[in-house]
Amino acid sequence: MVPIKLKGRTIARGCAEGEVLLSKDPISFLGSVDPKTGIVVEEKHALAGKSIRGKVLVFPHGKGSTVGSYVMYQLKKNGAAPAAIINLETEPIVAVGAIISEIPLVDMLEKSPYEVLKDGDLVRVDGSGGYVEVLGRSAGNTEN
Template sequence: MTPHAIQCRKISRGQATGEVIISHDPLSFLGGVDPQTGNIIDREHELYQKNISGKILVIPSGKGSTVGSYVIFQMAKNKTAPLAIIAMEAEPIIATGTIMASIPMVDQPEEDVLEILKEGDLVAVDADSGVIQKMN
């Protein structure tokens, strides 16, 4: 089977391959994610008590305080960060955090990845080329 390739816009360079964790809710890293563990701690969030460490995080967008950028950076230092982030629309907080932390990030996919991808799918993100590939 040929992998399904989706074109998108590069936000933060790099490549990663991993398992998808998906949310239809925007995510705030400040107060929404524990940087020590990578667990979602926002009780109102769809991914509450799930862990985003070492996963390809798929979200509609980020939200919240600019301090969220530093939470992402701290997660990278703690080795609890996602492998890559795919957003329908990047906003400055998460974009800045991924650039500071050297986490690959893309947005504006040409197809609705929130509908195409499912939790547990294996996905390759090539932010340098602006391509997402569903591997399974």
């Protein structure tokens, strides 16, 4: 496999690795995600019924209430938060939530994560360095 390293913009510092969980739907942490379990409970959401716990959560941007930042913090306190987050472009609610919860977050990658990443890929998100590195491919991702 050819190494893939994508530069982006640092939003929340730190470094974490995990399996990619992709959503093309925006996420509202208030009402869409159970803060105790990390399971997406919004019925018509692309990730409905799936857990974000320990995943590298890829979604375009957040939506909804400013309370979503605190819900992200609750997820972290409950051990149900994603390991890291990648956004197309982060808005303030998700940015604040990631920072106070110490969840590494990068956005504005040099290539769209939807073109490069697939569910189950193993990646490292380096929020301090501002990049995402693909460490391994899922069985369904034969690109590169």
